[in-house]
Amino acid sequence: MAETGELAGRRESALLEVRGLRTNFNTKHGSVRAVDDISFSMARGETVGIVGESGCGKSVTALSIMRLISEPGRVEGGEVLFGGRDLLKLSQSEMRKIRGNKIAMIFQEPMTSLNPVLTVGSQISEVLRLHERLNRRDAAARAVEMLSVVNIPAPEKRVHEYPHQLSGGMRQRVMIAMALCCKPDVLICDEPTTALDVTIQAQIISLIEDLKDKTGAAVMMITHDLGVISGISDRVIVMYSGRIIEEGTKMDVLTNPLHPYTEGLLNAIPRIDLDCDELKVIPGMVPNPAFLPEGCHFRPRCADARGICLKEPQPVAAAGNTGPRTVRCWKYLPDWRSA
Amino acid sequence: MATYILKRLLQTVIVLWGVSLVTFVLMNVVPGDPVLLMLEKRATPEAVERIRHEMGLDRPKTTQYFDFVSKAARLDLGRSYFTKEPVMTALTRRFGVTLRLASSAYAIALLLGISAGVASALQRGGAFDSLVRGGAVIGISAPVFWVAIILQMSFGLRLGWFPISGIRSDWSFVLPAIALGIRYMASISRVTRTSMLEVISQDYIRTARAKGLAERVVILKHALKNALIPIITLAGSELGNLLAGSMLTEWVFAIPGIGKLMVDSILMRDLPMLQGTVLYIAVVFVLSNLTVDISYAFIDPRIRYLKGD
Structure with missing residues (x-):
């Protein structure tokens, strides 16, 4: 993989580094590659946005890092380096000490991600009792404290309530409290605002931002919403059908997209300040992961595609205005002009 | 929670009353006169009448039913025709x-x-x-x-x-x-x-x-x-x-x-005994269903708050 000296330098100080991650799902059509050779890193205190359409492998990447992929899925290769160790090689019991403690995760569906038959207090204190070895009373007290940290009013009352008694936004706050109670180094947010109202979305995003600043955690923000990305991220990773196709600082990627797909995504955002009759769309559909096109996966939908795109493009470093960036497209490779 | 249990208890009483009615009717429509069954064919018609009167079977059915219910409520289900043991x-x-x-x-x-x-x-x-x-x-x-x-x-x-x-x-x-x-x-x-x-x-x-x-x-x-x-x-x-x-x-x-x-x-054809066992089975069913419903509320908080307070 082509890397600039600057990129390599940053990787050394990385808190979490993913190298060549591959996750497959065994289906009746054979082995389907949901995540294909993904590499990226996150530094302490950094927010990395992972953006892409449904089914592009964002969530599978997150679950692979947590080693929560269940049958018929399987992490087939790669490394997830965290604290000098490869998480993919840890035993189950070592991995359990990391989950919810060093690396925590917030899920998309606050309605179904909390256990309906346990009080929110017990679901929070459970984590504290497990990882911080607190006794029942201290853990309960900390649970109340955590609820007030995530701005839930009357926390001492709410702590005894069940998930069905809380609104969606409240439940997501509980999830955040649960994820942050052991002060994790990495917080993975898998579409935390998708299921919420727009006003609540903004509150949740600013809450995550705020708590990130307080705890110094690195945040991986998975979303299909470029608005969320522009609000919170330092860096952006764009995924398309299992691969990273572009990576760079938020400023670079959002103002000067290199990959035709990123460009299409940004053009598809309706703008109130421009007069247009029709919404712009990217023609075609996301390919079925069981039947991926040869070469570049975006080729069938790409206006710029040429014969060379039938071969697989490799990531290439490109010039960024505000930081290092890479793109995975033949347009930025020397062979393009001769193709 | 208390309201929920109270409501279910009230429903149980209604069901049990219904069961007593059905049991009584069934026992009265089964073929065979209990007195004749008890005395067999040797008894004189006078003796049959006397026994029928002693057992209160010559009274109107409604009186018999209320008598049955009020006795059943006091856990008196009569005696076996044959062993004479209280049911x-x-x-x-x-x-x-x-x-x-x-x-x-x-x-x-x-x-x-x-x-x-x-x-x-x-x-x-x-x-x-x-x-x-x-x-x-x-x-x-x-x-x-x-x-x-x-x-x-x-x-x-x-x-x-x-x-x-x-x-x-x-x-x-x-x-x-x-x-x-x-x-x-x-x-x-x-x-x-x-x-x-x-x-x-x-x-x-x-x-x-x-x-x-x-x-x-x-x-x-x-x-x-x-x-x-x-x-x-x-x-x-x-x-x-x-x-x-x-x-x-x-x-x-x-x-x-x-x-x-x-x-x-x-x-x-020991009718009082049969009536007793039928009633017993009904009560067991009703009570076990009641227990189930109440235990739901303990396990699933959603039911507790939905139906309860």
Whole structure:
């Protein structure tokens, strides 16, 4: 993989580094590659946005890092380096000490991600009792404290309530409290605002931002919403059908997209300040992961595609205005002009 | 919560009143005059009239019904035509035996059924899963009297491990309890498996794993408690069945419980006794359903708040 000296330098100080991650799902059509050779890193205190359409492998990447992929899925290769160790090689019991403690995760569906038959207090204190070895009373007290940290009013009352008694936004706050109670180094947010109202979305995003600043955690923000990305991220990773196709600082990627797909995504955002009759769309559909096109996966939908795109493009470093960036497209490779 | 229980209790009273009415009507429409049955053909018409008057059977049906209800409310269900023993005394005595049999069968069914169901769900598609599912089909389809006879022949006669009839010791309950429990065990294991499979694919199970909880805690605390709700419905209705419907088992193993009492009363046309056993079965059913509903509320907070305060 082509890397600039600057990129390599940053990787050394990385808190979490993913190298060549591959996750497959065994289906009746054979082995389907949901995540294909993904590499990226996150530094302490950094927010990395992972953006892409449904089914592009964002969530599978997150679950692979947590080693929560269940049958018929399987992490087939790669490394997830965290604290000098490869998480993919840890035993189950070592991995359990990391989950919810060093690396925590917030899920998309606050309605179904909390256990309906346990009080929110017990679901929070459970984590504290497990990882911080607190006794029942201290853990309960900390649970109340955590609820007030995530701005839930009357926390001492709410702590005894069940998930069905809380609104969606409240439940997501509980999830955040649960994820942050052991002060994790990495917080993975898998579409935390998708299921919420727009006003609540903004509150949740600013809450995550705020708590990130307080705890110094690195945040991986998975979303299909470029608005969320522009609000919170330092860096952006764009995924398309299992691969990273572009990576760079938020400023670079959002103002000067290199990959035709990123460009299409940004053009598809309706703008109130421009007069247009029709919404712009990217023609075609996301390919079925069981039947991926040869070469570049975006080729069938790409206006710029040429014969060379039938071969697989490799990531290439490109010039960024505000930081290092890479793109995975033949347009930025020397062979393009001769193709 | 209290309102919920109170409401359910009130419903129970109404159901029991309905049951008493149906029982009374049924007993009055069955063919055969109880007095003639008691006295047989030798009695003079005067004697029949006298007895009929003594038993209050010449009064209007409504008076008889209210008399029956008010006595039943005071737990007086009359006396057996033949042994002259108060029906209530017989029921109480027999109930102890049935309770022992039913609770042993119930314990076997719940313990083995739930553990087999959970294990089979966790190893979905594996050898153990196939074994449990195959066993469950056999267990559900095999008629209880057939299972009972097979058990008597193999473990009683051939191996001589357990007594095959009567109740001489605790060992006498082993074969009947297995015979009675086996189909409940089978259906409980199936329901547990299905319910567990549904629950373990839920988002909150993934959340529990993401917290770093051990798989044992994820399954026993987070999954099983959610999976229990359909199991309790089934187990509750089966508790009623076990306490009421062990007629065949009790008959085959000659165990003097309620079921055998009922069969005997039918064969001898002992109407007060039969009426008593029918009423007993109805009460057992209603009460076990009530217990189930109340235990739901304890397990699932959503029901507690939905129907309750």
